[in-house]
Amino acid sequence: METSTATAKIVNLQEKKIVYKTSDLDLWYGENQALKKINLDIMENEVTAIIGPSGCGKSTYIKTLNRMIELVPGVRTSGEILYRGRNILDKSYQVEELRTKVGMVFQKPNPFPKSIYENVAYGPKIHGIRDKKILDQIVEKSLRGAAIWDEVKDRLNQNAYGLSGGQQQRLCIARCLAIEPDVILMDEPTSALDPISTLKVEELVQELKKEFSIIIVTHNMQQAARISKKTAFFLNGEVIEFSETNKIFSTPEDKRTEDYITGRFG
Amino acid sequence: MNLINHESVVKRMKPRLSKNSISKWIFFALTMFVLLILGVLLYRIFSQGLGYLDLQFLQSLPSRKPENAGVYAALIGTIWLMAVVAPVSLLLGVGTAIYLEEYAKENAITNFIKVNISNLAGVPSIVFGLLGLTVFVRALAFGTSVLAAGLTMSLLVLPVIIVASQEAIRAVPNQLREASFGLGATKWQTIVRIVLPAAIPGILTGGILALSRAIGETAPLVVLGMPLFLAFLPKTFFDMITVLPLQIYNWTGRPQAEFHALAAAGIIVLLVMLIIMNSIAVLIRNKFQKRY
Numbered sequence: 001m002e003t004s005t006a007t008a009k010i011v012n013l014q015e016k017k018i019v020y021k022t023s024d025l026d027l028w029y030g031e032n033q034a035l036k037k038i039n040l041d042i043m044e045n046e047v048t049a050i051i052g053p054s055g056c057g058k059s060t061y062i063k064t065l066n067r068m069i070e071l072v073p074g075v076r077t078s079g080e081i082l083y084r085g086r087n088i089l090d091k092s093y094q095v096e097e098l099r100t101k102v103g104m105v106f107q108k109p110n111p112f113p114k115s116i117y118e119n120v121a122y123g124p125k126i127h128g129i130r131d132k133k134i135l136d137q138i139v140e141k142s143l144r145g146a147a148i149w150d151e152v153k154d155r156l157n158q159n160a161y162g163l164s165g166g167q168q169q170r171l172c173i174a175r176c177l178a179i180e181p182d183v184i185l186m187d188e189p190t191s192a193l194d195p196i197s198t199l200k201v202e203e204l205v206q207e208l209k210k211e212f213s214i215i216i217v218t219h220n221m222q223q224a225a226r227i228s229k230k231t232a233f234f235l236n237g238e239v240i241e242f243s244e245t246n247k248i249f250s251t252p253e254d255k256r257t258e259d260y261i262t263g264r265f266g
Numbered sequence: 267m268n269l270i271n272h273e274s275v276v277k278r279m280k281p282r283l284s285k286n287s288i289s290k291w292i293f294f295a296l297t298m299f300v301l302l303i304l305g306v307l308l309y310r311i312f313s314q315g316l317g318y319l320d321l322q323f324l325q326s327l328p329s330r331k332p333e334n335a336g337v338y339a340a341l342i343g344t345i346w347l348m349a350v351v352a353p354v355s356l357l358l359g360v361g362t363a364i365y366l367e368e369y370a371k372e373n374a375i376t377n378f379i380k381v382n383i384s385n386l387a388g389v390p391s392i393v394f395g396l397l398g399l400t401v402f403v404r405a406l407a408f409g410t411s412v413l414a415a416g417l418t419m420s421l422l423v424l425p426v427i428i429v430a431s432q433e434a435i436r437a438v439p440n441q442l443r444e445a446s447f448g449l450g451a452t453k454w455q456t457i458v459r460i461v462l463p464a465a466i467p468g469i470l471t472g473g474i475l476a477l478s479r480a481i482g483e484t485a486p487l488v489v490l491g492m493p494l495f496l497a498f499l500p501k502t503f504f505d506m507i508t509v510l511p512l513q514i515y516n517w518t519g520r521p522q523a524e525f526h527a528l529a530a531a532g533i534i535v536l537l538v539m540l541i542i543m544n545s546i547a548v549l550i551r552n553k554f555q556k557r558y
Contacts, residue, residue, distance in 0.1 A: 073371070073372060099449065099450035106445065106448070108441060110439075112460060113463075176448075
């Protein structure tokens with residue numbers, strides 16, 4: 001019995017696939033180069049943390065992964081990012097299609113000024129799902145998935161702004177789950193939350209990684225250490241080091257990584 | 267060593283405090299002055315016109331005899347005018363605002379358009395009258411009609427609606443758009459489902475204020491050749507109309523004192539219409555106002 005689970009694990013390890021393969025990614029804001037020759041492989045069903053000081057390009061990078069960065073005027077990129085084998089920087093890749101597979105949770109909770117139900121049902125609705133029964137199921141499943149169902153099930157029709165900040169952020173995660181994504185990008189999802197809400201979101205991430213590949217940008221090194229399998233350290237638009245989180249925090253290879261994680265700068 | 271001598275600060279306290287309270291009274295007095303003028307104006311109009319204001323006044327066509335004259339034609343004319351102005355100006359105005367705020371790229375041309383829309387809001391209404399006369403009455407041959415008047419008025423209030431809508435759209439936080447795009451929504455879906463619902467209170471408030479300006483305008487209609495005296499009601503959009511301000515202008519020009527009183531009664535009708543419209547604007551704002 002034990003051997004069979006062990007074999008299953010090995011098979012599972014071998015089957016682990018690359019979700020995002022970034023090769024030689026450069027990115028400019030006008031004249032400013034924000035990302036320099038980024039090479040990163042992000043694996044399926046893992047939590048990958050991106051850490052680094054302010055302005056190091058970590059948010060820029062994560063926003064490139066669902067092309068949200070295009071909303072900033074004057075952005076140029078070169079190099080390629082393969083998502084499941086297809087280059088998403090290619091203009092023929094429909095950005096709407098990409099974003100149905102790659103959900104995003106933002107820094108500040110940003111629910112719509114609508115009811116809790118409508119917030120979660122928004123994604124499926126814009127993708128053409130109108131059957132009320134299916135929508136009800138999606139809403140419940142997503143809210144359960146984001147560990148907020150019990151708190152809101154009696155007030156689904158109330159405005160989402162009545163929720164606390166931490167609840168709003170979990171609602172935003174539920175909204176993201178509702179489109180049944182493959183990858184979830186989280187851009188400092190707990191930076192606007194209190195410690196208890198932060199803990200809840202972190203626990204949630206641990207649950208979610210069973211089903212989703214998660215990439216999380218964080219300012220908080222302890223958080224990266226707690227929740228991620230791999231960590232990438234960004235500095236001035238470059239990846240300084242990328243390896244297993246344990247390794248980064250115990251025996252970093254680069255002096256700059258060590259300086260940063262021991263709090264000498266940043 | 268202390269750089270601030272607290273004793274002298276205390277000594278200087280008194281003049282500072284008295285200046286503070288004097289300025290408060292000055293601003294209060296200025297406000298009261300404005301209110302007083304408004305009060306006198308309202309008193310004059312109401313004391314003169316209230317006696318003539320009855321159902322018969324509202325239901326009668328204008329007449330050469332003051333006791334038979336009423337505002338019916340002007341009231342109906344104003345409603346017909348609004349029936350043209352409201353849809354045309356809201357459609358054009360909100361559409362332009364959506365384009366400028368959501369689609370247009372930040373460049374010299376866009377900025378030029380934006381600046382000129384604001385400038386247009388300052389152009390005297392009589393100039394719009396001349397424009398309407400040239401384009402709608404003559405070139406497009408609509409004649410002196412409800413349609414020509416409505417389109418001219420729409421152009422007149424368009425800048426106000428555009429600017430109000432732009433501001434309302436701009437006030438919708440970008441994070442809501444990002445959230446919507448992040449779920450794979452197209453730009454159009456985001457505009458229809460997120461931006462417009464959040465912007466609607468601002469847009470409608472601006473729209474209604476613009477319409478109340480159109481109700482009170484006289485000059486462009488005079489240029490278009492709208493009659494000051496009209497004893498029949500419009501049946502199609504190509505018929506002539508007269509409107510409340512024109513009717514009032516007509517009555518104030520007559521020598522008989524009774525007509526002056528009728529003008530005052532007409533002004534009351536106009537004021538009531540404006541108050542109703544502005545109240546609707548306030549109600550809409552309060553009802554739909556949302557926190558972000």
